[in-house]
Amino acid sequence: MAQEDVFKKLVSHCKEYGFVFPSSEIYDGLGAVYDYGQNGVELKNNIKQYWWQSMVLLHENIVGIDSAIFMHPTIWKASGHVDAFNDPLIDNRDSKKRYRADVLIEDQIAKYDEKINKEVAKAAKRFGDSFDEAKYRATSPRVLEEQQKRDALHERYSKAMNANDLTELRQIILDEGIVCPISGTRNWTDVRQFNLMFATEMGSTADGAMKVYLRPETAQGIFVNYLNVQKTGRMKIPFGIAQIGKAFRNEIVARQFIFRMREFEQMEMQFFVRPGTELEWFKKWKETRLKWHEALGFGDDMYRYHDHEKLAHYANAATDIEFNMPFGFKEVEGIHSRTNFDLSQHEKYSGKSIKYFDPELNESYTPFVIETSIGVDRMFLSVLCGSYKEEVLENGETRVVLKLPAALAPVKLAVLPLIKKDGLPEKAREIMDDLKFHFNCQYDEKDSIGKRYRRQDAIGTPYCVTIDHQTLEDNTVTLRNRDTMEQSRVSIDELNGIIADKVSITSLLKTLQ
Numbered sequence: 399m400a401q402e403d404v405f406k407k408l409v410s411h412c413k414e415y416g417f418v419f420p421s422s423e424i425y426d427g428l429g430a431v432y433d434y435g436q437n438g439v440e441l442k443n444n445i446k447q448y449w450w451q452s453m454v455l456l457h458e459n460i461v462g463i464d465s466a467i468f469m470h471p472t473i474w475k476a477s478g479h480v481d482a483f484n485d486p487l488i489d490n491r492d493s494k495k496r497y498r499a500d501v502l503i504e505d506q507i508a509k510y511d512e513k514i515n516k517e518v519a520k521a522a523k524r525f526g527d528s529f530d531e532a533k534y535r536a537t538s539p540r541v542l543e544e545q546q547k548r549d550a551l552h553e554r555y556s557k558a559m560n561a562n563d564l565t566e567l568r569q570i571i572l573d574e575g576i577v578c579p580i581s582g583t584r585n586w587t588d589v590r591q592f593n594l595m596f597a598t599e600m601g602s603t604a605d606g607a608m609k610v611y612l613r614p615e616t617a618q619g620i621f622v623n624y625l626n627v628q629k630t631g632r633m634k635i636p637f638g639i640a641q642i643g644k645a646f647r648n649e650i651v652a653r654q655f656i657f658r659m660r661e662f663e664q665m666e667m668q669f670f671v672r673p674g675t676e677l678e679w680f681k682k683w684k685e686t687r688l689k690w691h692e693a694l695g696f697g698d699d700m701y702r703y704h705d706h707e708k709l710a711h712y713a714n715a716a717t718d719i720e721f722n723m724p725f726g727f728k729e730v731e732g733i734h735s736r737t738n739f740d741l742s743q744h745e746k747y748s749g750k751s752i753k754y755f756d757p758e759l760n761e762s763y764t765p766f767v768i769e770t771s772i773g774v775d776r777m778f779l780s781v782l783c784g785s786y787k788e789e790v791l792e793n794g795e796t797r798v799v800l801k802l803p804a805a806l807a808p809v810k811l812a813v814l815p816l817i818k819k820d821g822l823p824e825k826a827r828e829i830m831d832d833l834k835f836h837f838n839c840q841y842d843e844k845d846s847i848g849k850r851y852r853r854q855d856a857i858g859t860p861y862c863v864t865i866d867h868q869t870l871e872d873n874t875v876t877l878r879n880r881d882t883m884e885q886s887r888v889s890i891d892e893l894n895g896i897i898a899d900k901v902s903i904t905s906l907l908k909t910l911q
């Protein structure tokens with residue numbers, strides 16, 4: 399099945415099974431804003447818990463905070479967001495559609511890459527086992543021609559972005575013959591900068607209301623609390639502060655479902671280190687974070703690093719961890735070496751000293767920072783993309799199954815009485831009443847057992863138990879495994895022991911050590 403079709407199916411699956419709904423749907427929705435349903439919220443909470451515990455429980459020198467969404471407006475001046483948190487936008491006069499100029503060009507670069515890869519794949523098929531890919535890429539005239547066009551475009555684009563040259567960005571779009579996907583025309587406006595922060599007012603207008611912003615990242619809440627946490631927690635460098643919370647960006651082009659939203663959630667950790675040691679820590683956090691992703695078991699080849707060529711003015715190293723989504727490898731997490739830029743800026747704008755006295759060195763300095771920043775929603779999307787499977791069974795039927803890591807699954811165990819009478823529901827309730835204290839269980843007595851298994855497969859429930867007449871005689875149930883579909887007869891008394899460990903976040907965390 400084409401990857402595009404898989405993605406479409408996944409989006410409708412999310413709605414049909416209570417994972418993600420378009421926001422305000424009965425009013426026809428609100429662009430790039432989504433709500434999480436009964437299963438989505440459980441999966442999301444499990445992802446957050448996995449992250450939080452891997453940071454705060456597993457590291458003695460990382461603590462958490464929960465800062466407010468509203469912050470003093472000067473914070474966003476100091477951080478550079480008021481002046482520079484912009485995207486270059488361009489409109490098509492015919493379709494009246496708005497695009498990000500940088501995204502239009504990056505898509506064009508991706509098209510060249512696609513062409514080259516297709517060419518290579520065709521040759522691989524033609525030559526079979528004797529195919530030498532590196533040699534083919536280095537010698538095929540057709541590949542070389544496309545590669546040269548691609549590299550020239552990439553260089554021109556990087557230069558224009560670094561110089562903030564909006565006229566040049568427009569010229570690239572014209573020279574490359576990029577058309578609007580809706581109107582198919584090249585009738586483009588000028589490129590303009592557009593600030594992504596949402597603003598609102600605090601206080602009544604009679605008092606002279608103050609313009610405040612909805613935070614576009616959670617990190618600044620950590621920076622402005624650095625002194626509070628360091629002092630009250632008696633934290634010694636190196637140490638980290640973690641936070642999970644909502645962030646808001648008025649994204650120009652909202653695409654790909656929950657990949658790019660206007661309201662989303664971030665999990666960020668700022669790690670404060672001694673100046674000069676930051677690149678060592680950067681390397682360490684790159685590895686630690688990749689391991690966290692890989693522990694979920696989707697396959698190590700589903701992830702890759704993408705080192706940034708264009709660094710933000712305050713950064714001295716940056717990389718993304720990308721996941722192989724149905725629409726290509728895409729950023730899920732960013733790891734940035736942010737130097738001492740943010741703390742120094744807050745020192746300057748607030749007039750307060752934000753220095754750390756290092757007793758070992760016997761000197762004071764402004765700490766350097768390594769940031770790990772991951773979007774909960776993008777992580778959620780990557781988990782769903784990695785889990786969604788359509789399988790053809792031996793009897794020719796297909797089943798849709800979410801092979802979620804058990805620790806993240808919304809429901810861990812479904813409790814199913816075979817029929818709705820003869821005391822089976824009562825027995826099933828007894829099992830529920832015992833196990834619900836240990837993990838999330840769901841009771842279901844409606845429809846045939848086969849249909850009920852399918853419903854649980856569709857939401858990724860790793861285990862189902864069926865209660866039948868034999869249960870009343872010998873206190874055993876049938877335990878079904880989601881992935882293998884194997885069934886075994888086990889005693890009710892053993893259920894907790896068999897399941898609890900396999901579905902717990904603790905077990906997942908132990909694989910990280």
Ligand code: ATP
Binds near residue numbers: 615657660663732776
């Ligand atoms: P992009 O280049 O895709 O716009 P970014 O580099 O601006 O992302 P960061 O500012 O580094 O993203 O934010 C850190 C993380 O927050 C990202 O890796 C992503 O997971 C998440 N994130 C950022 N913007 C959005 C958004 N609009 N919707 C959902 N998640 C987002």
